[in-house]
Amino acid sequence: xxxxxxxxxxxxxxxxxxxxxxxxxxxxxxxxxxxxxxxxxxxxxxxxxxxxxxxxxxxxxxxxxxxxxxxxxxxxxxxxxxxxxxxxxxxxxxxxxxxxxxxxxxxxxxxxxxxxxxxxxxxxxxxxxxxxxxxxxxxxxxxxxxxxxxxxxxxxxxxxxxxxxxxxxxxxxxxxxxxxxxxxxxxxxxxxxxxxxxxxxxxxxxxxxxxxxxxxxxxxxxxxxxxxxxxxxxxxxxxxxxxxxxxxxxxxxxxxxxxxxxxxxxxxxxxxxxxxxxxxxxxxxxxxxxxxxxxxxxxxxxxxxxxxxxxxxxxxxxxxxxxxxxxxxxxxxxxxxxxxxxxxxxxxxxxxxxxxxxxxxxxxxxxxxxxxxxxxxxxxxxxxx
Numbered sequence: 425x426x427x428x429x430x431x432x433x434x435x436x437x438x439x440x441x442x443x444x445x446x447x448x449x450x451x452x453x454x455x456x457x458x459x460x461x462x463x464x465x466x467x468x469x470x471x472x473x474x475x476x477x478x479x480x481x482x483x484x485x486x487x488x489x490x491x492x493x494x495x496x497x498x499x500x501x502x503x504x505x506x507x508x509x510x511x512x513x514x515x516x517x518x519x520x521x522x523x524x525x526x527x528x529x530x531x532x533x534x535x536x537x538x539x540x541x542x543x544x545x546x547x548x549x550x551x552x553x554x555x556x557x558x559x560x561x562x563x564x565x566x567x568x569x570x571x572x573x574x575x576x577x578x579x580x581x582x583x584x585x586x587x588x589x590x591x592x593x594x595x596x597x598x599x600x601x602x603x604x605x606x607x608x609x610x611x612x613x614x615x616x617x618x619x620x621x622x623x624x625x626x627x628x629x630x631x632x633x634x635x636x637x638x639x640x641x642x643x644x645x646x647x648x649x650x651x652x653x654x655x656x657x658x659x660x661x662x663x664x665x666x667x668x669x670x671x672x673x674x675x676x677x678x679x680x681x682x683x684x685x686x687x688x689x690x691x692x693x694x695x696x697x698x699x700x701x702x703x704x705x706x707x708x709x710x711x712x713x714x715x716x717x718x719x720x721x722x723x724x725x726x727x728x729x730x731x732x733x734x735x736x737x738x739x740x741x742x743x744x745x746x747x748x749x750x751x752x753x754x755x756x757x758x759x760x761x762x763x764x765x766x767x768x769x770x771x772x773x774x775x776x777x778x779x780x781x782x783x784x785x786x787x788x789x790x791x792x793x794x795x796x797x798x799x800x801x802x803x804x805x806x807x808x809x
Contacts, residue, residue, distance in 0.1 A: 485612060489624050491666030494566045495541040495597035496659055498616045499550055499573075499587075501558035538615035538659035539563065539587065540668060542698065544596050546589045549694055550658030551673055552578045555585050563589050566622055577701035580807050581641035583673055584694055586701045597660060600667030602646070602690045605629055613650040613672055613686070615659025625651040627684075634687060635769040639674050641807070642773060645687040646670045652686035661688040670694070710778030711804035712786075713744025714751065716768040734758050734789065735771040749786075749799040756789040776804065 537554030541547070548563065555561055561573040569591060576586040606629065613625045627650030634645040648661060652672050661670040670688030677683050700707045716735040717723070723736065734756045740747045757765050760774040761784050778784050780803035787796050 485610070485626065485664055488662060488664050488666040489612060489614070492597055492612070492614055492660055492662045492668070493622060493624065494595035496566065496614045496622065497539045497541060497548060498564040498622070499537040499539045499548075499554055499658060500562045500564065501537070501555055502560045502562075503558055536616060536619045536655045537657045538655065538672070540658070540660045540671065541594055541596050542599070542668075544594050546591060546594055547576070547698065547702065548573065548587045548589065549671055549698055550585050550587060551671065552580050552583045552585045554658045555587060556580075561587055563587070565591075565594075577705045577707075579697050579701065579707045581707070582689060582693060582697055583640050584671065584689060584697045586698050597662075597668045598666065599691055599695060600663050600665070600669045602669050602692050605632065605646070605663070605669055607631060610664050611648055611650055611669060612662050612664075613648065613652050613656060613659060613688075614662065615652070615656035615672060617651075617653035617655045619655055627651070627686075630685070637674075637687070639687065642693075642776065643769060644690055644693060644773065645673070646690055648686050648688060649684040650686060651682040651684075653682050654680070656686075706806060708780060709776040709804035710780055710784075710801040712746040712749075712751075712775055712799050712801060713741030714746045714757075715739035716757070716771055718768055719756070729756070733764070733766045735765055735768045737788075745799050745802045749797045751786075751788060751797055751799070752790070754790070757786060758789055758794065759787045761785060775801075780804075 537550060539548040539550035539554070542549050555575060555578070558575075561575065562570060563573045564570045571589040571591050573587040573589045576588050578585040609629045611627060611629055613627070615623065617623055627648050629646060630649050631647040634647050635643040637643055637645065639645075646661065646669065650661070652659075652675050656672050657674075659672045660668055661672055663669050668691050670690050671694050672686065672688045674687045675682060676685040676687075697707050715738045717738040719729065719734055719736055723729075737746075737751060737753055737755045737757060739753055740751055757771055759765055760771070761778070763774055765771045765774065778801045780801050782801055784799050784801050785796050786799055787794055
């Protein structure tokens with residue numbers, strides 16, 4: 425019996441010795457730890473193979489830009505120079521008088537600008553100063569296609585023009601609602617600055633309804649700090665959904681480059697002008713034949729006025745619509761068709777929106793007494809070239 429016990433003790437000792445030896449050689453041998461539970465069928469993943477959580481996606485306007493960019497085009501215009509006199513090519517003439525400007529026969533003056541396709545039929549909105557006096561107009565699309573364009577009509581008083589190309593499957597931009605735009609909204613400007621190629625810049629709406637800038641006759645600009653440079657003229661100002669808010673038109677700069685003050689013509693104005701040009705070849709506006717003047721504190725004091733809004737009628741065209749209705753110099757125009765007149769710029773815009781041939785009620789202040797005049801609206805004369 426004692427011998428059996430001895431054999432059992434030796435066997436246990438050998439098994440324990442083998443276990444300790446194996447544990448020393450394989451330290452990763454699974455050991456049960458008190459207080460922990462390990463799920464069956466799973467293994468711990470090494471730290472070196474853990475997949476990091478994806479970083480938050482930063483704000484991006486690529487969707488808006490992607491929607492609008494195909495509809496923004498590059499416009500190249502050229503004006504043929506007059507043919508030179510044969511004497512200018514004579515070497516003896518050049519020896520005594522030197523080279524004269526325009527010595528290259530049929531030399532072209534190339535100009536770069538931008539435009540926006542606003543309908544699948546090929547109508548393109550751009551600035552008047554981009555296509556002014558151009559003999560040839562070429563349009564290059566974002567997809568590389570190129571086509572000659574014909575001039576449909578222009579409106580120098582808003583610096584807008586409409587041209588047309590004949591191509592299939594044209595991408596047209598969606599028109600936005602500028603009335604819902606607010607100062608501080610993010611906007612993107614798309615164009616071809618300095619001819620480097622299509623470019624998108626970002627900024628915000630800095631101001632709305634800018635006027636009295638003496639850029640155009642009718643002004644109601646969107647001001648933005650999105651970079652606008654030479655070649656951006658006629659390009660698109662869009663919202664963060666890719667909808668057209670305005671046509672980039674001008675910048676304020678003392679250096680010629682962008683300093684963060686750019687101006688765009690609202691899409692509401694551009695749409696009205698475009699529809700009128702497509703319909704009749706030019707813009708039809710109302711006119712009553714008056715010259716106006718702003719109410720200044722000095723004028724208000726001299727006239728004994730208790731108000732600083734309205735427009736003083738400084739002159740009346742003889743036998744014009746206002747003259748026939750009884751309007752006189754010195755009258756203060758207070759409202760047009762019930763819409764208040766705050767200044768001369770608003771007066772021009774309200775009268776221009778009237779339908780020629782129709783009658784409009786205008787309220788004037790004369791010698792501290794208000795009166796309503798019924799004016800038969802005339803047609804605004806086309807601007808002189």
